[in-house]
Amino acid sequence: MIKKLWLLAAIVILAFIANCSLEGKKLTPPVAKIVSKADTLFGDIRVDNYSWLRDKADSSVINFIKAENSYTQEKTAHLKGLEDKLYNEMVGRIKETDTTAAQQINGYFYYSRTLKGQQYPVYCRKKGSQTSPEEIMLDLNAMKQEYINWGGLKVSPDQRYLAYSIDTSGSEQFTIRIKDLQSGTILPDLIGPAGSDVEWGNDNSTLFYETLDETLRPYQLYRHILGATADSLLYQENDAAYYLGISKTKSKKYIIMDLGSNTTNELWYLDADKPDGKFQIVMPRTHEVQYYLDHHGDKFYIMTNENAKNYKIMDVETSNPARANWK
Template identity: 45%
Template sequence: MSQDRLPQNKLTPPIAAKKPQSLILHNDERVDNYYWLREKENSEVIAYLEAENSYTQTMMQHTEVLQEKLYKEMLDRIQETDLSVPYRKDEYYYYSRTEAGKAYPIYCRKKGSLDAAEEILLDQNTLAEGHEFFNIGVLQVSPNHQLLAYSVDTSGAERYTMYFLDLNTSQLYEQSIEDTYYSFAWGNDNCTVFYTKVDDANRPFQLWRHSLDVPIAEDILVYEETDEAFHLSVGKTRSQAYILLELGSMITSEVHYLAANNPTGNFQLIHPRTDGMEYDIEHHSDNFYITTNDEAINFKLMKAPVSSPTKENWETVISHREDVFLLGVSAFSNHLVIYERQRGLPTVRVQKFATGEEYEMTFPEPTYAVYEGNNPEFNTKTLRFNYTSLITPNSVFDFDMETQQRELKKETPVLGGYDRTQYQSEWLMATAEDSVQVPISIVYKKGIQKNGENPLFLTGYGSYGYSYPAAFSSNRLSLLDRGVVFAIAHIRGGSEMGRKWYENGKFLHKKNTFTDFIACAEYLISQGWTNSDRLSISGGSAGGLLMGAVVNLRPDLFKAVIADVPFVDVVTTILDTSLPLTTIEWDEWGNPNDKVYYDYIKSYSPYDNVEAKEYPDLLINAGLNDSRVQYWEPAKWTAKLRELKTDRNVLLLKTNMGAGHGGASGRYESLKETAFDYAFLLDRLGLGSQVKHFTIDGK
């Protein structure tokens, strides 16, 4: 019985009405039956999404006990009343804390010592009252510590309203600034600020200067970026000496600088944008340190005098290396910290400015993640960094760069008796179809036998050069303790194995990302970790594109799939320049106005390649206010799958009607979303409740 003739009862999925619209692109006429789902203001669209939500709730009703159990498990592992590790800036110690029953953090400080009285800067719980969604973007104290700039988003659309708070009087300035973005900088006069504004496509395109003692209507437009492939941001060097205006596409950079002591002055250009050339700036003493890929695919480090930092004055500090990917550097008064990737793993080196002596930090596990923590002070010998792994909870260390001694300041508590010795992690290598070795990070509870019968949860991303971190998740213990093996496929399109790893997973090499993931899945099966009836997969955003592509290519390989805010309608989206981020994306996927790229993108775009065949069980998550992947992409994909797929496996669309790309705000609602996803996964793998599993027609 075909789906569009199924009786419309509570166990029958909603069927989106077919409203064909012809799209003619490169003389390629396409009929899109579900293009109308883009009409957010159309009551029929909202009714359809709500019907899908109702159907999803009905189909998952038998897992409600499991969802509640998972939620309670995850919540019970969290120390609800907790405190972040305070960091020092001048004479103040800044930190955030949480309280049991409250969804959001409270931002605080103490003056002089950690024994001093607490001053609450901002209680996000109070600000969030009455809002279904609430997120803070900017949160920056002025150089004299007397003023606080902060911005809020109450829809999930990532358009922030900026506020200014006098910390001496606890009074807000009367004026606020609409449509701002994440970046911000204080001038050293404690009165001048720089903020960015977004255009209709949510692209940060303008830098504005505001003085707190004049009306916002008199703010000065400092810079406007007219090239839609570029976005801008503003920040400040750790030395507090310079404000940096950074302009960038996916593959090209341009940086301007301004003395923070002269915030009403004019920004100066370091090097004009050159197609394909990227560079970042760090300041130390009389020099700018420049990380760049100029004739160096894995990047190199240069320096130039602040007095004349143009490219002809750059000199080499760290040469390019074929086997080491230079991620960036951090400058302190006496030390330069160098972040790199070698053999697929992150590394950290420290160099003394005075002598050039250096050493490399070591880490104990086969797969891990390390990243810089809060280090606002320039004149210090202490580096704060965070370390985590698939087994080790996030750990904050203070590292003495002189003595090389590290002090564990805090390991995130995991309540309920977590014993890390009961778990094992490994770093594996699968062989791709072109013989390239693809890394896999894997973790499991000890005692697992490689007999081919284990349930396994495989995830990946593989876009924008993002290296998927092998990080700890206390929530994941709810899977591991039920015998689920968890794995990360470090596929091409990321940067785990260097910049070439990224280059070989983008543009006309994008399909390597998908075939690498499939190769990892096949390897795990061949090595006895699991089988195709016990293999589940997940990915979000561009990782959702990955999910859509691999289920089109190899639907037989996977039992269950979770696709979060999936970027699946690739061709239509990146041809529509009215959408957020579209033009910027051309440097990642290729410009579809070029027929070569158009044909290639169309050949893997998940929505365009849905076929009449069997697909795995699918849970597709969306956000109505998502500005990065519009809700209609997962909605259209779901509708087309319902139309064409020939199986009776479960297909669920769940749209958060009050959130955006990141899902629910607040830690409790976020946990509930995770519990829902895990319940779906466990249920489909036969590890949930004993209530029988439903198929699409309720049988």
């Protein structure tokens, strides 16, 4: 019995020593320095001791993040075996080599595929039929970046250009590039920092995109002409509760700017055939009223919760979509 107790004690001591080896000097957590900054908002003084961490280009911020990463890696090093086991179990449930269903657009079949061992998808298309030779539009793996967050990928109406937005830093601020799918070259146009959304005008040379404020809220809408060095600011949303978004109707006839909060929104529209025109408002924002629209023929079809908790469908002529004309 005594031998068993000694054996148990030895095991406990060895486990304690092993644990201590993991808790050495290197495992002392980094401590962020305090740099007080006072701001006055609505008459109240607010002090932020860590606002200096917002400056991503500051070497002290970069070094602190590296120290945090090193601490985390060393602190969890003993879990590496479990980490690998969980990873392999999860990957084993995923079909790593796979292809999405193709979407037919203007004579092309568009799809993406993933390959085992590669982290990012490959975006492809085939002309005419799904048995035609594959054309790789964008292979994110070929970019050789440690990190990629891809946002919007939009092909121009004539199917020649691919506009895409990517973030390679993790900042959630995107750079928009344009690829000539005929020649395979990347155009010199460099747009950013920007939001992830991008839409084409129907002239195949005009792009609409968002920019972000310091809180990463999409709040400005810009227009870019291929080859131009300066872009035009079309709208700025100053209410911090509202986020700006852009999209295109399924008919591809109209570009929609959506200004939305959690409970309220406001839509503006632009004829995509006239991308140099001005956006027109559909209905001004009304407290706790949300509405969304799409287009077909000579009408906008609107889904709204105005006096309808579970929403209702209405329509209106595109020639005069003011609220008074909804039916």
